[in-house]
Amino acid sequence: MANQEIRSPLPGTFYRRPAPDQPPYKEVGDSLAKGDTIGLVEVMKSFHEVKSEVEGKVVKFLVENEDPVQAGQPLAEVEG
Amino acid sequence: MPIKVNAPGLVTTIQDLGRPGYYHLGIPISGAMDRFALRCANMLVGNDEGAAALEAVFMGPELEFTEDAVVAVTGAELTPKVDGEAQETWTSFPVKAGQVLSFDYLKSGARAYIAVAGGIDTPMALGSRSTYVIGALGGVDGRPIQPGDMLPVGQGNGQSGLSVPANLRRGPGSTAELRVIPGLYWHRLVEESQRSFFDDTWKVAPECDRMGYRFRDGTALKFVERTPPFGAGSDPSNITDACYPYGSIQVPGGTEPIILHRDAVSGGGYFMLGTVISADMDLIGQMQPHTPTRFVSVDMDAALTARHDRASQLDAVRSALAA
Numbered sequence: 001m002a003n004q005e006i007r008s009p010l011p012g013t014f015y016r017r018p019a020p021d022q023p024p025y026k027e028v029g030d031s032l033a034k035g036d037t038i039g040l041v042e043v044m045k046s047f048h049e050v051k052s053e054v055e056g057k058v059v060k061f062l063v064e065n066e067d068p069v070q071a072g073q074p075l076a077e078v079e080g
Numbered sequence: 081m082p083i084k085v086n087a088p089g090l091v092t093t094i095q096d097l098g099r100p101g102y103y104h105l106g107i108p109i110s111g112a113m114d115r116f117a118l119r120c121a122n123m124l125v126g127n128d129e130g131a132a133a134l135e136a137v138f139m140g141p142e143l144e145f146t147e148d149a150v151v152a153v154t155g156a157e158l159t160p161k162v163d164g165e166a167q168e169t170w171t172s173f174p175v176k177a178g179q180v181l182s183f184d185y186l187k188s189g190a191r192a193y194i195a196v197a198g199g200i201d202t203p204m205a206l207g208s209r210s211t212y213v214i215g216a217l218g219g220v221d222g223r224p225i226q227p228g229d230m231l232p233v234g235q236g237n238g239q240s241g242l243s244v245p246a247n248l249r250r251g252p253g254s255t256a257e258l259r260v261i262p263g264l265y266w267h268r269l270v271e272e273s274q275r276s277f278f279d280d281t282w283k284v285a286p287e288c289d290r291m292g293y294r295f296r297d298g299t300a301l302k303f304v305e306r307t308p309p310f311g312a313g314s315d316p317s318n319i320t321d322a323c324y325p326y327g328s329i330q331v332p333g334g335t336e337p338i339i340l341h342r343d344a345v346s347g348g349g350y351f352m353l354g355t356v357i358s359a360d361m362d363l364i365g366q367m368q369p370h371t372p373t374r375f376v377s378v379d380m381d382a383a384l385t386a387r388h389d390r391a392s393q394l395d396a397v398r399s400a401l402a403a
Binding site: 007009010011012013042043044045048068070071072 | 090091137138139184185186187190286287288289368369370
């Protein structure tokens, strides 16, 4: 099965951790269930969780922590 | 008949042309951030230009219609879908009772206006249906729409298939240019900073919202030395409290300019270096975070000419849709 992508619903700044002093939500190789959070997008002074609509294993992240992202931009690749 | 909110999007609010007349009392003018787009959306569905519509920022809501309707989406390129089938933006289209209106990912711009024939018919507050979230005024209980809300719609008389000609639509370029009249407390800046403000390319900060649009990545501004006047405090970017005009640019600490927009506070103690011209205020509402931005210095004559051009553009839309 082809790899699937998780996209950002919003433009903003992408973060992989819930807080600077905490570990990332997901690492490459972690398994992922539908509804799992993979990161945050910050915009308009608030943080929005990006949730997976697919399940599988995280193959790689396509953007770095704190990168600016566009709406619809792929953030991570998931092996189904 | 009401529209059911299945999902609200990020922050979707009811907005019309706003509630002018109370700013001196600390109640902002509110209303659509891109008023040209709101007017166009309303015209497309046969409403008064100032009828209330939904303003969705960055992400569209999911709405379920309980009665046949005519809808138009303008402003940001946020493709509407009726039961999953993509529709044109800037064009009126029918939605049947029981169908669901949802949206694709944002392609460009920031705020989409979703007008429904008959207009959103929530109660007026101080002469407007606009939502002022901080003051819990207007809209649905003074807040953004939420799942389960039933949005009342007035009696409509819309026609599907109307379209704003492509050359009359307006969106920001990849580098936005905002025209500014320097003034107000401009004299507080040293000459070097008066130049760098206009020479630098700034970037929209993620903190941009309906109250103000913040910019970063430019050179920090330096101030003329002074003895602080009574009440101003020691920070050189502070002033003795004054009125804040809509569109004025304040730079707290001299580092990040903030353009006050529709939900701005009306007074405070930060110096302002000038004001964005009225013709460019709509454009700000369509700027995404990280958009590179240049400020362009203009005089009052240029500002009035630009205002006249904007009015002509709106007239051209009126003629095109009346034909």
